[in-house]
Amino acid sequence: MSRPRDDRADGTGNPVRSGSAARHTDDPAVGPARHLGSTRGMPGWLKIGTGIISILLVGVLAFGAYWAVRLQGNISKAALGAGSDKTEAAVNDSNDRMQILILGSDSRDGKNSQYGTSDDATGYGHSDVMMLMDISADNKRVSVVSFPRDLLVDTPKCTDQKTKKQFPAQQDVMINAAMTEAGIGCAVDTVNKLTGLEIDHFMMADFNAVKELSKTVGGVEVCISDAVYDPDSRLRLPKGTSKVQGEQALAFLRARHAFADGGDLGRIKAQQGFLSSLTRKMKSDGTLSNPVKMLEIADVVTKNLTIDEGLASIPTLLTVGNRLKNIDVGKVAFVAVPTVPAVSDPNRLQVAEPAASQLFAAMRKDIDLTDPTAPPSPSASASPAASASAAPTPSETAPAYDKSLQPVTVANGSGTPARAQEIMKVLTGSGFTQISQFAAAPVAATAVYYGEGFAEVAADVASELGIPAKQVLPAGVVGVQVYVGSDPAGGTKGGTPGAEAPVELPDDIVNQTAGDVVCQQANPTLITR
Structure with a gap:
């Protein structure tokens, strides 16, 4: 596992750019945004697939x-x-x-x-x-x-x-x-x-x-x-x-x-x-x-x-x-x-989170995008790759990092202010002290996002909160972000770690x-x- 870096600043915004997506998630999505900037450089000679x-x-x-x-x-x-x-x-x-x-x-x-x-x-x-x-x-x-x-x-x-x-x-x-x-x-x-x-x-x-x-x-x-x-x-x-x-x-x-x-x-x-x-x-x-x-x-x-x-x-x-x-x-x-306009260059695009990760997760689960409630194909089964790249497991021994130095943000999309306070109390009690929070867009399912080098930290945070491993995702955040949803499963030790959150897609994804x-x-x- 990658050893987390200790010199990162707190991240207080929504995930802005996803890295390689984890294999499983059930996080809800927001609709894709329009690209507002005009492209630059060499004309893009487009041709059909x-x-x-x-x-x-x-x-x-x-x-x-x-x-x-x-x-x-x-x-x-x-x-x-x-x-x-x-x-x-x-x-x-x-x-x-x-x-x-x-x-x-x-x-x-x-x-x-x-x-x-x-x-x-x-x-x-x-x-x-x-x-x-x-x-x-x-x-x-x-x-x-x-x-x-x-x-x-x-x-x-x-x-x-x-x-x-x-x-x-x-x-x-x-x-x-x-x-x-x-x-x-x-x-x-x-x-x-x-x-x-x-x-x-x-x-x-x-x-x-x-x-x-x-x-x-x-x-x-x-x-x-x-x-x-x-x-x-x-x-x-x-x-x-x-x-x-x-x-x-x-x-x-x-x-x-x-x-x-x-x-x-x-x-x-x-x-x-x-x-x-x-x-x-x-x-x-x-x-x-x-x-x-x-x-x-x-x-x-x-x-x-x-x-x-x-x-x-x-x-x-x-x-x-x-x-x-x-x-x-x-x-x-x-x-x-x-997508949304890129933070680094508004004339370019970056994936919109959590919508992109949720789309990729639905594809990995073989969900019918025209009817997300339909069951997967009868002969479809979990691929070896899905198992091989599942979300990281929490440390069984003392973590190889200092919890007090890890940046963790709580994005509260549950609609209940007290929920964020409950999450922060659990994390502080377990040793994570560099915690901040902000109100986020409403979502249905709780997920944990992590930036490069923070996979082990994210796994431990999810374990402390009872969030299923399949809802732990890489993304373009700094440190770890707990995106709290309205779901009863996950988010506290009293949740049901093995529970399946529903697959939801934006109404206009197709x-x-x-x-x-x-x-x-x-x-x-x-x-x-």
């Missing part, structure tokens, strides 16, 4: 030996990770729960050179689109979680699997730069660190994939509230519904400023709306049952796709695709990671499902008449 659709496309192929060889030859491969320890066995592609990280590359090589020079995409490039697709074990639902490109995260130590060059861990790095130095595997390891999940596969597409796919399916319908023109992406659309394909489809997906307030969250919702419309079109047009059309689409997609070695075979893609072809569009949920027809809000500053 075509990998999501590519799985659907190959799901019902009936191709001969020629097409099998041709499609297999199209595929490019890369390593899944960048040196992180893997705790889970390989998934069964047919019936295990599966997470696939979908990336969009900003490479300017070859067919993509018209969108900039190679200087615009250093190293392995940036992943300006990042979505985590989570397929349930029973093949009845899919969650697609988007990570804003401007989200500041901590990256782990990564090793380039081609050159074996090592790169140190970094703090407060934009998530779209995670793959720049050590490749796609470092982006995978970064998302694992942030969410507490262990991603099974990845798929990365480039600019050309979006253009060719949209043309092959005959265009995709999109909707916007007002006529708009974005000079950066050259997207020009009239008010209402339009069909986009080719360059116009790419412009819609890479537009930096056309939607909402011109930030990442509006852009993400537009991307999700495009994916939803494409999914509906393919199902309603009978594309998935048309072998000729499917072969044409599969050929286009695989030419512009890089996937991990475990997924890089046509039979494997066929197996995974068959899992998705019959999913109800109403059970394909599109979500954005809850932006839309694939069955929803959504009209995007135009950025008022770019509306044309």
